[in-house]
Amino acid sequence: MEHGTYAHDSHAHHSHEGHTSGATTWGTAAKATLHCLTGCAIGEILGMVIGTALAWHNVPTMILAIVLAFVFGYSLTLYAITKAGLPLRAAIGVALAADTVSIAVMELVDNGVILLVPGAMDAHLADALFWWALALAFAIAFLATTPVNKWMIGRGKGHAVVHQYHH
Numbered sequence: 412m413e414h415g416t417y418a419h420d421s422h423a424h425h426s427h428e429g430h431t432s433g434a435t436t437w438g439t440a441a442k443a444t445l446h447c448l449t450g451c452a453i454g455e456i457l458g459m460v461i462g463t464a465l466a467w468h469n470v471p472t473m474i475l476a477i478v479l480a481f482v483f484g485y486s487l488t489l490y491a492i493t494k495a496g497l498p499l500r501a502a503i504g505v506a507l508a509a510d511t512v513s514i515a516v517m518e519l520v521d522n523g524v525i526l527l528v529p530g531a532m533d534a535h536l537a538d539a540l541f542w543w544a545l546a547l548a549f550a551i552a553f554l555a556t557t558p559v560n561k562w563m564i565g566r567g568k569g570h571a572v573v574h575q576y577h578h
Contacts, residue, residue: 440561443570447513447560448553450484451521456545457483460536469532477518484514488573509573516559521545521552 458479462472488506493499524547525531531544563569 435561435565437557437561440557440564443560443564444513444517444553444557446487446570447484447510447517447556448549450487450510451480451514451517451552452549454479454481454483455521459541463536473522477522480518481514484510484517492573505572508568509570512563513556513560513569516556517552520555521548524548524551 455476458476459472462475467475485506488510489499489502492502492505497505525544528540528544528547530540534541534544560569
């Protein structure tokens with residue numbers, strides 16, 4: 412495969428089952444969203460643990476958690492597609508195209524939920540409220556992001572650009 416065909420060949424993924432325009436399944440979208448949620452959850456929890464351990468205030472802790480959510484979200488995709496043989500430079504382009512919108516929606520929704528749950532921003536890692544608010548936020552973010560991913564995959568965007576590299 413030539414370099415220019417990796418993320419730019421809009422027809423390469425259309426032969427994949429469930430990835431033809433307009434025929435994307437909810438299962439495919441949910442799987443892509445779960446992948447996104449995994450990276451986001453790892454990054455956010457790690458960011459909150461680090462921010463709490465360093466006695467940071469809420470805003471810098473939340474910023475760190477969001478940055479790490481993107482880092483881990485992209486890293487999971489990079490790992491999978493470089494393992495499938497895609498060179499790192501091309502893999503970075505694919506990961507950015509595949510995950511940016513999904514992670515952004517996920518982060519916007521789950522952090523918005525946490526901000527809306529009374530007391531959640533001031534809860535500590537040892538508090539049940541911290542974990543319940545986080546679980547609620549992730550669940551709502553999953554439900555909000557899945558239709559976005561379904562729409563994007565159905566148009567050959569988002570996670571659809573990664574699927575041709577999965578084995």
